[in-house]
Amino acid sequence: MIHTSIAIFATFALCTSASSAAQAPGVSIELGERSSLTRPDGTFDYESADLQSVKIHNKYQQNFRNLVANGGNLPDGWELRELRTVPETMQKRASGSEPLIDEDHDTEWEGNIAIGTPGQTFLVDFDTGSGDLWVPSSACRDVNCLGKQKYNAALSSTSSRKNGTFTIRYADNSTVSGPIYTDSVTVAGLTAKDQYFSPVETLSKSFANGPVNGIVGLAYPGISRLRKDPFFTTLIKQGTVSAGVFAIKLATVGSTLFLGGTDTTKYTGDIEYHAVNSSASVWLTDGAKTVVGALNPNTGFQAIIDSGTKLMYGPPNAVQTFYAAIPGSAVYNAQRGYYSYPCHALPAIGFSWGGKTWEVTSGNFNLGATEVGGSQCVGTLVGHDFGFGPNVWLLGDSFMKNVYTAFSFDKNSVGFATLA
Numbered sequence: 176m177i178h179t180s181i182a183i184f185a186t187f188a189l190c191t192s193a194s195s196a197a198q199a200p201g202v203s204i205e206l207g208e209r210s211s212l213t214r215p216d217g218t219f220d221y222e223s224a225d226l227q228s229v230k231i232h233n234k235y236q237q238n239f240r241n242l243v244a245n246g247g248n249l250p251d252g253w254e255l256r257e258l259r260t261v262p263e264t265m266q267k268r269a270s271g272s273e274p275l276i277d278e279d280h281d282t283e284w285e286g287n288i289a290i291g292t293p294g295q296t297f298l299v300d301f302d303t304g305s306g307d308l309w310v311p312s313s314a315c316r317d318v319n320c321l322g323k324q325k326y327n328a329a330l331s332s333t334s335s336r337k338n339g340t341f342t343i344r345y346a347d348n349s350t351v352s353g354p355i356y357t358d359s360v361t362v363a364g365l366t367a368k369d370q371y372f373s374p375v376e377t378l379s380k381s382f383a384n385g386p387v388n389g390i391v392g393l394a395y396p397g398i399s400r401l402r403k404d405p406f407f408t409t410l411i412k413q414g415t416v417s418a419g420v421f422a423i424k425l426a427t428v429g430s431t432l433f434l435g436g437t438d439t440t441k442y443t444g445d446i447e448y449h450a451v452n453s454s455a456s457v458w459l460t461d462g463a464k465t466v467v468g469a470l471n472p473n474t475g476f477q478a479i480i481d482s483g484t485k486l487m488y489g490p491p492n493a494v495q496t497f498y499a500a501i502p503g504s505a506v507y508n509a510q511r512g513y514y515s516y517p518c519h520a521l522p523a524i525g526f527s528w529g530g531k532t533w534e535v536t537s538g539n540f541n542l543g544a545t546e547v548g549g550s551q552c553v554g555t556l557v558g559h560d561f562g563f564g565p566n567v568w569l570l571g572d573s574f575m576k577n578v579y580t581a582f583s584f585d586k587n588s589v590g591f592a593t594l595a
């Protein structure tokens with residue numbers, strides 16, 4: 176087994192040991208972590224959390240539009256909504272807390288990719304909840320591109336300009352947009368040739384702070400805004416990976432993305448696979464239920480597994496039902512769907528798809544105290560109506576940190592295993 180690891184993040188020093196092997200049985204890339212929704216004084220960072228919710232709202236509304244534009248139908252009950260914006264004042268307060276790193280509340284996962292020949296390197300987010308790849312362009316004159324890594328097509332012998340433009344709108348109503356290119360894209364020594372992507376010439380303010388330069392979408396082609404195969408689908412079609420499976424471990428230390436299979440050193444026991452409902456071109460599972468102690472407050476719902484979402488969200492009524500099963504829980508903000516619970520008396524919380532219960536640890540469930548030194552904490556499960564209707568939940572990092580997660584295009588399934 177070839178393990179090509181790209182160490183990144185803490186120092187930004189880049190030690191690539193690129194593998195030249197095609198058809199590798201699987202390679203891994205280390206992911207760095209950053210950003211917190213808990214303030215340094217231990218309290219819940221409401222503004223940052225709310226900015227996240229708006230960002231996720233817009234991401235999925237964009238996904239819905241892409242799905243329709245690609246000739247798909249929105250699943251029953253899913254609705255197109257306006258994209259949302261957040262007030263400038265909240266953006267300021269939220270971004271003020273952005274650079275803080277709290278190792279106990281790591282919430283975003285980044286790794287390196289190289290684009291072009293020779294490779295130009297970018298630190299990006301790997302997002303199982305979207306389908307496109309973009310990075311800043313050397314033609315970006317936007318103030319938000321200052322200090323970013325930028326793609327220069329002229330310096331790549333394999334770059335090719337395509338027709339059209341790419342645009343996505345973010346929560347601050349700014350856009351990420353640019354022309355469309357193909358070029359070679361390499362992650363951990365695996366190269367997707369002629370991969371469609373956009374070197375963006377305007378960059379949303381939401382990316383101005385922090386080290387992330389772009390996004391690699393890892394969902395199905397059906398939600399690609401570029402209407403092209405996402406990076407991992409290209410690897411499969413070009414025969415670069417021997418298995419159409421990638422897997423993610425998110426943790427405070429040793430987070431990895433494994434391409435071309437699963438890394439058996441990272442989990443124990445079998446992987447429990449569940450079929451993906453292909454109706455939405457994301458990693459949508461059917462038949463989930465919640466576990467609170469000995470109770471199952473919610474049953475028979477659908478859940479999207481999304482590494483590009485920090486928290487966990489459910490339909491507002493369902494989330495109310497969930498917290499009602501936790502003794503001492505209270506509404507924290509009814510309109511925004513936040514609840515609190517006694518920090519030190521949380522029952523065992525988890526999710527089940529009919530097999531094991533995949534527990535969310537109390538540490539991963541806790542977004543911080545409601546007030547300095549307070550004994551009530553805000554839970555990472557938030558009630559939010561994204562336009563998914565009454566039966567779809569969104570499980571992001573707060574869930575994924577508790578399990579080893581495999582995403583299989585071969586089986587059209589998502590699998591969970593116990594972390595080693």
Ligand SMILES: *[C@@H]1O[C@H](CO)[C@@H](O)[C@H](O)[C@H]1NC(C)=O
Binds near residue numbers: 250251452453454477
């Ligand atoms: C897939 O999802 C759609 C939309 O939510 C739903 O109508 C359908 O019943 C689901 N399929 C299965 C097999 O559960």
Ligand SMILES: *[C@@H]1O[C@H](CO)[C@@H](O)[C@H](O)[C@H]1NC(C)=O
Binds near residue numbers: 337338
């Ligand atoms: C771009 O558009 C032009 C005019 O519509 C067309 O002739 C050309 O084939 C297109 N190129 C590509 C690469 O699609």
Ligand SMILES: *[C@@H]1O[C@H](CO)[C@@H](O)[C@H](O)[C@H]1NC(C)=O
Binds near residue numbers: 260348
């Ligand atoms: C967002 O920007 C677009 C295009 O610049 C503009 O038409 C729209 O009114 C803006 N929306 C809000 C809420 O500011």
